[in-house]
Each structure stands twice: as C-alpha cells, then as structure tokens.
Amino acid sequence: MRQIIEQLTIHEAHGLLKSRQLSSVELTKACLERISQVDAQVRAIITVTEELALQQARQADERNAAGDITPLSGIPVMVKDVICTRGVRTTCGSKILENFIPPYNATVIEKLNDGGAVIIGKANMDEFAMGSSTENSAFFPTHNPWDTSRVPGGSSGGSAAAVAAGETVFALGSDTGGSIRQPAGFCSVVGLKPTYGRVSRFGLVAFASSLDQIGPLTQDVTDSALVLNAIAGHDPRDSTSMPHPAPDYTRCLTGDIKGMRIGIPKEYFVAGMSPDVAAAVKTAIGKLEELGASIDWDVSLPSTPYALAVYYIIAPSEASANLARYDGVKYGFSYSADTMWDSMEKTRRYGFGAEVKRRIMLGTYALSAGYYDAYYLKAQKVRTLIRREFDAAFEKYDALVTPTSPTVPFRIGEKVDDPLQMYLADVCTLPVNIAGLPAVSLPAGFADGLPIGMQIIGKPFAEETILKIAHAYEQSTDWHKQKPNI
C-alpha cells in the first residue's frame, strides 16, 4: 500500500477517501514520510508545513465523515513559495523575503482551503520566479528526481519535482514565460498555464504583472482539470481577472478528438533543438492524427523568433517596477545603516541575487527616458504582432502543438553562468505568455531516461479544448504512469 499511496492521483485518492478506504491523515502522513525519505536528495521544498497539514487533514476527515466531500478534500498540495500563505513564511526563493510571513492568503489559497485541500509545504523556486532551472533560488538548487545530477527546470522546479517524486499529490506553480510548463516537461508531469485572467493573481507576488499566471502541476490531465475547477474564476480583488464563467473542466475529457484541427507551427522546431525531442514530439503528433485529429504540419507564425527579445524587454521592465517595493522598510530583510539611502541600497545589494539584479538593471534601462521608445514601446508593438499571428492561426485551428522545451533536462551548473543559454530554455513557452493564451505541457516520452514534454496551445479561454486533446493523448500512452526511481 505504501508505494501505492505515494503515487495516487487526485481522482484516485478522492475515490478512496470517499469510500473511507483511506483517510486524509493517512494520505498526508504518507506524503510527509516520503518527504523525509527523498527530499534530502531532491530538495524540492523550502518549508514543510507538517502541523498545518495534519490539522487540515483531520478537518477534512471530519467533514468527510459528515458526508461533506469535494474533489480536493483531504488531498495534499505543495504551493510554490511565491504564493502568499497566511501565517506561513513565503520567501519567493529570495533572501530579501527570507523571513516574510504574509498576513493574508492569496485567492487561490482561499479557494483551496474552501475545497478542503491540505497544504503540505512551500516549494523551492528561482528567486522571484526568474529562471529556468531553480538554480537561482537563494537557498539551494532543486534536483530532478529522474536524474539528480540534472535540473528540474524552473522557475517552479520545486513544485514539479515534488509531484514527480511523490512528495505531494499535486502542486501549484506560476508561469510568466514557461515556469509551469517547462519544469512539468522536465519532470514528466502535467503543467497547465491558464489564459491570462482565468485565475486570480491576488496574493501571487508579482514578477511581470502582464504575463504572470498561477496554474496546477499534476500527475495527469484529469487532475489538472480538477485543480483548475477549484482555482479558476473571477476575483474582484484582481482587476485583471476575467468575468468569463468557468465551466466544469472535467466534462470535456471524453477521449474523442475526431475532426479537431491541429496546427504545427514550424518555427517551434528551432535550430539547436535536440533531435530526440523533435522526434518524440513528432511521434506524439502522429498519435493525435491516429486518434482522428487533422494535422497541418505547415503552419507558420513568422514573428516567433522575436518572442525571446520581446519577453526579455517586457518582463524585466515590469519586474523593475514591481521589485521597487523591496526597500527594507515594508517587508522582510532590512539592512540598517546610517542613512535611509544607504540602508535601502544595502538592503537591495545583499537581499537580491545576481539574476534579479540583472533583470532590474535591464528593465530600468529599457524604461528610461531616451530608451523607452526604442526598447519598451517597440517590444509592445511586436507583442501585438505576435498576438495577431496567433489570432489568425486560431481561425483555422483548434489548437497548436509544439515541444515544451528544446532539450531534455540539462545538468546542474551547465547553464548557470550563461544567461542567454538559460533564457533559450523557454523559447517555446514564452510566446504563449506574450499573447496571454492557455497552454498545457504533458509527458510525451523519454530520451535516455530523461523526460520530454509536449505543449498544446489554445485560444483564449479554451482550456477545455487543450485539456481534451491532452487527455485523449494521455489515454493512448503510458508515459504519465512511469515514475522516477528515487
């Protein structure tokens, strides 16, 4: 049973909880046990919230005994440490927030609490979600459970690794340019970035406000739909959250994708892409065709090559403004010096890591008088072009399919001194955030035992469509059932 408990999906655990073959306390203890067995190797977690988890598990068991059970009741979740949890340290992977305890919950946490989920810990991440490998955490790097000498991807690397290693049943991450999907691909789990505005950002510590979005990391597509059901919807506390009604996302999981039109944008099979990744994703697309989808292999989104440059102007610009609030007065770490200016400067000098400083400098430069028109304004114009190309493609196709990232997980240390190489890890995921679209990454095979992810992109608010395709594919393979040997 031990082995089985660790690998239960949300829907499997729910069945056992409902029929009282398993209690939430047992499930939570199994995850805590697993954490104590493997986290010394994986290092996915910054804070384990054991006491809170057991208390929430007992409550869930009581509610269940009274006949009150919903799909996430009693199920352990690991939350990326960029999402505010009342009374629980929320570090953003940064020294500057090392001891910050939020006085409020993010809306997604309120929603998970209402749904009876059990918060088991806060996951490691790249500092302020800037990175693609979780090596930019101010505390320690996370290791990929499939090969601990390799990165789990980032910036939600802790969340993805914790799900893959069985330390939690599911996790929440955030995605600004790929940070849910890329680590999902690297760890062979399912990662969904919802449409911009689908999930409230209230209580998500801001990196780049026009790009950030919270989403689930889960073991399969059904779980992804279940978590989206719990967290999607309008929030008056987030003025960018959209009023569109949120459907029951599990209803679209029929397995039937006959006649769906899927486009394959050729620019995503970029030069320098690993041949193994390209081959695995093409095989997976062949499977979608066998399942009855009609595939157009010859789609072009010509502005795609500019997405990386656009992202690395817009995201740092927004970050430079958002991170101005860390002045040593309002939150967390504060360096005390003789003058206010000195104290502010040293708080930021010692509080922020190198990548965060790089982004603040890039962003401040791009927004400065004299350069604003040349960089920021130009980037916003190209952003519109990229979005229009997607709009045009979605007149012809229900979804677009691409690799999630150009390579399999790389070695810890391999790219950490070469920011441009690191930035390329998200070349296939960034355009999706630039256009505000939903996309899911799901397991699509392995090369030498290392995971490969496939990305399915949909039109705005078409999460149902991409989940439907993802689910149909998943049912025809067993990639998602393979677990790392750790």
Ligand code: GLN
């Ligand atoms: N890797 C990208 C970056 O460093 C994306 C990060 C993210 O999605 N949070 O900005």
